[in-house]
Ligand SMILES: Nc1ncnc2c1ncn2[C@@H]1O[C@H](COP(=O)(O)OP(=O)(O)O)[C@@H](O)[C@H]1O
């Protein structure tokens with residue numbers, strides 16, 4: 001036990017000399033996090049923002065209402081509506097420069113009034129998750145609203161339709177019509193007409209706070225800090241082999257298990273510090289409930305120890321330090337890519353996301369994302385925690401085994 | 411006490427140590443003298459438990475290093491040939507850490523570390539990082555790390571390689587102090603002078619085999635009183651035989667090549683005129699002459715026909 005503590009302190013003292021490495025491990029995730037936030041609009045708590053392209057081929061009053069609906073209230077804060085032609089719209093959406101392209105077909109108003117089926121097409125940007133979802137919802141809601149509108153004012157709309165276009169409606173007709181409409185409006189409440197385009201009344205959105213896109217990136221970025229630091233520190237067994245201290249250890253009665261444990265403990269502290277700083281900044285920025293901080297840290301501590309041990313064990317299987325370092329670094333980037341450090345898992349194509357969730361870091365990121373986004377407190381499900389604990393323990397055992405099986409003796 | 415019995419270590423097909431047997435007693439320095447590649451470090455690494463012997467037995471303070479490794483290692487101190495230091499950890503912490511690895515704790519450890527720092531002459535640099543140290547200072551710290559726990563058996567593997575004369579003298583004093591404190595010391599070197607100065611008894615090792623064994627005086631007696639005469643020049647074939655015919659007592663020919671001739675004999679200086687005469691008569695010529703009185707180096711030359719240091 002004393003030797004665990006001695007090793008722990010020894011390594012922390014040594015690594016203090018290497019503070020610039022720590023800074024790099026912190027700086028890269030922060031840089032990338034900053035870039036992502038800037039790209040996501042930089043408006044932090046106010047949610048994501050993007051562009052909705054509307055290709056209004058009908059160009060009528062009713063189709064105008066649809067476009068207008070997207071400019072309202074909270075939706076308007078998130079979306080900039082841009083009217084485009086068919087060709088321009090296709091180009092922009094294919095280039096990924098908008099969140100969605102809504103095409104309102106010719107004859108939309110007629111179809112709407114006549115209550116015949118009509119198809120609005122919405123093409124969304126696969127690289128984004130939240131905004132296209134919102135657009136989809138709003139469009140659905142609008143169509144629902146259209147249905148209610150049609151049900152309520154069908155008669156009147158049909159009457160307007162029946163009037164000879166050339167002559168225009170007679171004054172009497174218009175006034176009788178307005179009386180009828182007014183009556184219905186009065187009966188149903190003043191909110192009725194705007195209601196047609198007011199999502200909240202027609203179909204209230206789910207009560208849970210909408211996750212903003214930066215928040216979805218956060219676990220991946222924290223994981224990036226964790227991976228950088230755990231991979232970096234895992235080279236320390238190789239360093240100790242090069243300096244000959246591993247050999248000195250083998251010829252002393254000091255226990256290798258305690259040595260591995262002490263070093264892993266020191267590494268975990270550093271990794272937890274680095275990913276903890278990243279996490280804390282994310283908590284502050286996104287206003288996440290602090291009650292989730294400790295469980296999140298605990299989760300990262302388990303994961304950090306596990307990654308450190310596995311990286312170390314794998315590095316010790318390579319014949320030279322250079323090869324070990326090079327290969328584990330090369331390995332690091334696909335791992336980050338797949339496991340949601342560059343794009344949130346939710347933004348990846350389904351098949352890739354499900355592969356990503358099976359990668360060890362993707363697994364850790366996925367659980368952390370669920371917990372941070374959820375409105376509820378941390379759910380300590382036995383399965384996930386058993387898995388990280390198993391990753392950690394197996395990695396540590398593997399390190400011990402590798403040291404004893406000859407790595408320390410060369 | 412250190413006992414090495416029939417130790418053999420093979421790397422694949424290559425035999426680095428071949429049936430070595432020796433014993434070193436407490437309060438004594440036992441030397442392992444041999445050229446580079448002789449197998450000294452391999453032997454030391456087997457004794458310290460770093461390498462598993464291919465065959466043979468090693469007992470350290472009465473414990474078998476293979477079967478009773480932990481107890482054996484607890485009494486063992488190792489000063490490896492290659493530095494084994496944490497260069498990014500202050501000298502004091504290096505000593506502290508290895509003290510703890512050997513089970514020292516608390517006030518006892520503190521006192522001992524202070525003592526060792528004084529002893530290795532680094533008391534005023536205790537807080538500094540070894541990476542800022544000179545080669546000699548690092549060697550002394552390397553030595554200190556091997557003795558914090560006052561080992562009963564101390565293995566020193568060429569501790570003076572690359573060391574300035576001052577640090578070297580200090581290292582010798584430290585080895586002698588450990589010996590006087592009762593430690594059993596195994597000292598490997600390829601310097602004859604070191605072996606002669608420090609060792610009570612020694613083994614000469616070449617190609618993994620121990621080729622001579624005994625106290626310094628015994629080994630010197632093995633050389634006899636014979637000097638070694640080495641001549642360089644141009645020598646015709648059959649010259650050695652001609653010289654041997656001159657009837658010089660105790661004459662032996664060690665090397666007989668067209669440009670080098672190594673001979674050994676008693677009081678060589680008396681026979682120089684006769685030898686030169688024979689060479690001239692045979693049509694040869696001498697460009698360089700070296701005459702050495704008997705020592706361990708000439709013993710090695712006698713036994714192997716080659717120099718200890720090439
Ligand atoms: N790990 C190894 N694998 C193969 N050969 C080795 C290994 N270590 C040492 N040797 C060989 O064993 C011989 C003895 O080496 P060593 O014990 O280091 O000699 P010394 O310490 O006397 O200079 C040398 O020929 C060396 O090349």
Ligand SMILES: [Mg+2]
Nearest residue numbers: 450451491568
């Ligand atoms: Mg050697």
